[in-house]
Amino acid sequence: MKLSSVGELALLEHIRKSFPAKTKNILTGIGDDAAVIKASDKSLLATTDMMMEGIHFDLKFVTPYQVGYKLVVVNVSDIYAMGGRPAFMLLDMAVNKNEDMKFIDMLFSGIKDALNRYTIYLVGGDVSASMSGTALSATMLGYAKKIIRRSGARAGDRIYVSGCLGDSACGLEMLKRIGRPVPVRYGVSYSGSRGSRKKLKINLPWNTAGPILRRHLLPEARDPGDFMRCATSMIDISDGLLMDLTRLCDESRVGARIYLEKIPISPALTKAASYLGISPVQSALSGGEDYELLFTAPAGEKVKAIYIGDVLKLNRVIVDRAGKEKPFSSEGYSHFHE
Amino acid sequence: MKLSSVGELALLEHIRKSFPAKTKNILTGIGDDAAVIKASDKSLLATTDMMMEGIHFDLKFVTPYQVGYKLVVVNVSDIYAMGGRPAFMLLDMAVNKNEDMKFIDMLFSGIKDALNRYTIYLVGGDVSASMSGTALSATMLGYAKKIIRRSGARAGDRIYVSGCLGDSACGLEMLKRIGRPVPVRYGVSYSGSRGSRKKLKINLPWNTAGPILRRHLLPEARDPGDFMRCATSMIDISDGLLMDLTRLCDESRVGARIYLEKIPISPALTKAASYLGISPVQSALSGGEDYELLFTAPAGEKVKAIYIGDVLKLNRVIVDRAGKEKPFSSEGYSHFHE
Numbered sequence: 001m002k003l004s005s006v007g008e009l010a011l012l013e014h015i016r017k018s019f020p021a022k023t024k025n026i027l028t029g030i031g032d033d034a035a036v037i038k039a040s041d042k043s044l045l046a047t048t049d050m051m052m053e054g055i056h057f058d059l060k061f062v063t064p065y066q067v068g069y070k071l072v073v074v075n076v077s078d079i080y081a082m083g084g085r086p087a088f089m090l091l092d093m094a095v096n097k098n099e100d101m102k103f104i105d106m107l108f109s110g111i112k113d114a115l116n117r118y119t120i121y122l123v124g125g126d127v128s129a130s131m132s133g134t135a136l137s138a139t140m141l142g143y144a145k146k147i148i149r150r151s152g153a154r155a156g157d158r159i160y161v162s163g164c165l166g167d168s169a170c171g172l173e174m175l176k177r178i179g180r181p182v183p184v185r186y187g188v189s190y191s192g193s194r195g196s197r198k199k200l201k202i203n204l205p206w207n208t209a210g211p212i213l214r215r216h217l218l219p220e221a222r223d224p225g226d227f228m229r230c231a232t233s234m235i236d237i238s239d240g241l242l243m244d245l246t247r248l249c250d251e252s253r254v255g256a257r258i259y260l261e262k263i264p265i266s267p268a269l270t271k272a273a274s275y276l277g278i279s280p281v282q283s284a285l286s287g288g289e290d291y292e293l294l295f296t297a298p299a300g301e302k303v304k305a306i307y308i309g310d311v312l313k314l315n316r317v318i319v320d321r322a323g324k325e326k327p328f329s330s331e332g333y334s335h336f337h338e
Numbered sequence: 339m340k341l342s343s344v345g346e347l348a349l350l351e352h353i354r355k356s357f358p359a360k361t362k363n364i365l366t367g368i369g370d371d372a373a374v375i376k377a378s379d380k381s382l383l384a385t386t387d388m389m390m391e392g393i394h395f396d397l398k399f400v401t402p403y404q405v406g407y408k409l410v411v412v413n414v415s416d417i418y419a420m421g422g423r424p425a426f427m428l429l430d431m432a433v434n435k436n437e438d439m440k441f442i443d444m445l446f447s448g449i450k451d452a453l454n455r456y457t458i459y460l461v462g463g464d465v466s467a468s469m470s471g472t473a474l475s476a477t478m479l480g481y482a483k484k485i486i487r488r489s490g491a492r493a494g495d496r497i498y499v500s501g502c503l504g505d506s507a508c509g510l511e512m513l514k515r516i517g518r519p520v521p522v523r524y525g526v527s528y529s530g531s532r533g534s535r536k537k538l539k540i541n542l543p544w545n546t547a548g549p550i551l552r553r554h555l556l557p558e559a560r561d562p563g564d565f566m567r568c569a570t571s572m573i574d575i576s577d578g579l580l581m582d583l584t585r586l587c588d589e590s591r592v593g594a595r596i597y598l599e600k601i602p603i604s605p606a607l608t609k610a611a612s613y614l615g616i617s618p619v620q621s622a623l624s625g626g627e628d629y630e631l632l633f634t635a636p637a638g639e640k641v642k643a644i645y646i647g648d649v650l651k652l653n654r655v656i657v658d659r660a661g662k663e664k665p666f667s668s669e670g671y672s673h674f675h676e
Contacts, residue, residue: 027381031589033419033486033574034385034480039378047372047430047462048477052413054469055432083370091388092430092475095392124385131392131472137430137464137475139386142372150370251369297549 003104003129004097011104011127018108019115019122025087026123035123037088044145047078053133063181064103066217067136068110074238075140077221077291078120081236083145083228088123091114094139107134113186133320147226148295152233153252154317155313157296160257160305162222164266165241165282170273171216171289174209177202184214200235208271214288222293226304240286244294246330249316254295258309258328259319285318341442341467342435349442349465356446357453359458364426364461372462375426380481385416391471401519402441405474406448412477412576414456415559415629419574421564421566426461427453432468438654440558447474451524456559464469486562488632491590491653495634498643500560503606503610504618505581507625510555512547515540515614522552546609555626560631564642572633578624582632584668587654592636596647596666597657623656623666 003011012030021029028036049071051057053179057067072089079086091111097206115122120140153159175182178200202209224234236245241263249256254303273280275324297303309319317325341349350368361366366374367418387409389395395405410427417424429449433442453460458478492495513520540547562572571590575582579601587594587671601622609616634649635641647657655663 027485028420028487031661032574033416034383034478035424036420036482036485037382037384039382041381043377044375044382044479045372046375046426046428046479047479050430050432050464050466050473050475052432052468052473055467076370082366082374084372084453088384090384092386094387094390094473126386126388126475127391128388129392132470133475135388135390135468135475136431136645137386137388137473139384139428139477140372141382141384141479144374147365147374149366158598196667221515234371240347313541 001101002097003099003101006101007073008127015108015125015310018112021121021123023121024123026121027121030125032255035058035088037123040143041144043313045079045082045084045138045142045144047075048137048139049074049078050156051136052144053135053272058247061175061181062217063183064106065110065185066106068220069114069186070115071136071138072111073221073291076120076140077236079140079142080221080224081144081234081293082144083224083231084142084146086118086120086142088139088141089120090139091122091125093125094128094135096132096134099131104220111246116188141232145277146228148215148228148231148233148234150233150248150251153248153254153296153311154232155254155311156299157311158299158307158312159256159258159296160303161237161264161310162293164264164269164303165290165292166269166287167212167266168219168284168289169283170269170276170278173276174202174212174272175216182213182217186218196300204272204275208268212272219289219291223290224293227293227295227297230297230301230303231273231295232297237290237292237294239288241294242285242328243330248294255312255315256309257312257315257317257319257325260306261321262306266308339439340367340435341433341437341439344463350380350525353446353463356450359459359461360378361429361459361658362460365404367461368463368565371424373426375461378481380483381485383417383420383422384477384479384484385413387412387416388475389474399513399519400555401521402444403448403523405451406445406523407556409474409476410449410456410458411559411629413476413576414458414669417478417480418559418562419572419631420482420485420520421486421562421569422480424456424480426479427458428477429460429638431461431463432473434470434472438569449639455524470558484566486566486569486572488571488573488586490569491586491649492632493592493649494637495570495647495649496637496645497594497596497634497647498641499602500577500604500631502607502642503575503628503630504621504625505553505556505604506548506627507621508614508616509550509606510617511608512540512550513554518673520551520555522555524556528550530532542610542613546606548604550610556625559629562631565631565633565635568635568639568641569633570635572631575628575630575632577626579632580623580666581668584654585658586632593650593652593654595653595655595657597649599659600644602644
């Protein structure tokens with residue numbers, strides 16, 4: 001059934017029923033002029049991210065479910081990157097009136113799975129028609145006792161990342177070669193049986209291709225819990241390590257030295273990148289959407305994360321495997337040869 | 339200069355500088371992963387509204403300044419309608435990359451004037467390209483000690499509105515006849531000198547046309563301060579009196595009797611509607627975007643607002659000038675003749 005024949009009010013009622021707000025902290029959920037949330041003694045965190053069809057996603061390559069899931073995760077990641085806990089979301093959605101209700105249902109299914117995954121309640125939103133493709137905007141509210149800003153890094157701190165980098169960018173490249181959506185969902189392993197693998201048009205075992213595709217299609221946000229005690233600054237890696245490290249350095253007014261050989265690259269990335277003919281190092285340094293946390297902590301601290309370098313006073317350099325230093329910037333790094 | 343040659347980062351920096359967040363309640367404003375707001379002992383209010391080009395606005399009839407101003411006001415109105423004070427806003431904006439920076443500057447000028455008008459701080463947002471027209475989404479955060487919901491009306495309460503209805507719908511009709519934007523701005527009276535009036539292509543004095551156009555182009559949200567003490571339920575009139583009264587009745591599970599002769603209609607609307615050949619009563623009952631408050635209060639209370647009817651147990655009726663009752667619904671009212 002087309003959205004135009006369902007109507008705005010019926011759609012709103014459908015959403016309201018699909019997302020019951022059952023927690024004592026929500027005094028009024030969806031359905032009044034504004035949501036009402038009980039006062040908290042913690043600092044309030046608020047962040048927002050858009051996803052525009054044709055810019056952030058292309059339905060030739062991703063399912064509506066995956067779009068919905070990712071919309072939630074990118075916002076959760078921003079709350080985590082401040083040291084906070086996500087709690088409530090507001091959702092704005094503009095969809096072409098000729099779009100099918102099935103599309104909306106799949107989109108909401110992804111949103112719902114991600115909200116449940118991170119224990120977040122939908123408390124409000126707006127739906128509208130759009131003149132062309134789908135426009136999505138989510139605002140995430142959360143709380144924090146201790147805030148970790150981008151600006152807290154000090155010379156002498158060590159630099160850490162929470163996990164492997166470059167998988168997502170490689171997954172995007174793989175997806176472009178496959179040329180159609182791969183239906184991975186949260187909590188359901190897409191088995192990649194022989195038939196499906198054949199259809200994927202890539203000659204890689206599923207235990208290599210699967211995790212790489214999943215990192216791109218269904219990213220997860222990293223809970224900073226383990227690092228909260230000691231982190232001095234933090235950012236999530238959404239636009240690539242070098243870009244986001246530059247942002248952190250800019251805000252902290254410091255430099256950085258990172259070691260190429262310490263950048264964590266997954267075995268799956270090494271294999272998949274080799275098959276696709278792309279550089280795993282380039283993926284790890286400049287590929288976006290990994291949503292790992294990048295943070296700093298004093299040198300003496302024991303940290304359960306991957307040490308990749310040190311905070312300097314001024315210079316921003318990357319040390320290659322031969323021990324040679326080269327400057328880097330948000331655009332990349334100069335004259336670098338592996 | 340086109341947006342594509344300015345770039346996303348330069349635009350973000352421009353926005354960050356244009357909206358300094360100078361209040362002790364903002365611990366971190368624009369420029370980190372999320373905004374951080376000091377804890378408050380009041381309930382938190384959150385609401386969001388979208389404005390899509392081609393759906394909510396048409397740049398053939400309105401200026402970018404007016405679009406920006408209205409985006410803020412519609413969200414403020416939702417916070418007011420809960421009995422709250424607006425405080426912080428997040429803004430998502432997707433604009434075609436071929437759009438001129440002048441467009442962005444005008445849009446932000448309207449947003450800024452409205453934020454200043456209501457003492458609201460911009461604390462975060464997201465900018466993106468769009469494949470077609472402009473997509474805007476604003477999330478407003480506010481606080482309230484006492485919440486006025488849609489659901490609190492009780493049989494025997496009286497029904498009030500905060501001001502004249504129908505002006506905005508009439509303004510829209512006038513604007514369509516004029517066929518081009520009318521450059522009214524906040525705090526600046528567009529004088530409508532003889533030359534300008536001539537250009538407007540409507541034969542109405544500016545003291546009639548001006549206020550009507552202004553109600554549509556630069557709406558204001560109504561502060562519920564005077565009604566907070568006694569209001570039992572409240573909603574803002576964004577989709578027309580009958581539609582929003584139906585919503586309030588639905589949420590409160592009550593009926594209503596309103597009197598046609600008590601619906602406040604401005605002298606300017608009477609004149610302008612007559613000139614345009616439209617019904618002022620239809621405008622007042624079904625025209626949207628007036629952003630007046632519709633609320634109920636116990637019969638014994640002294641209320642500084644316009645009494646238009648009473649809350650009933652079940653029936654929803656409108657009484658015409660001859661004293662005859664006719665049922666109404668959100669779609670309008672049946673068999674009604676003036």
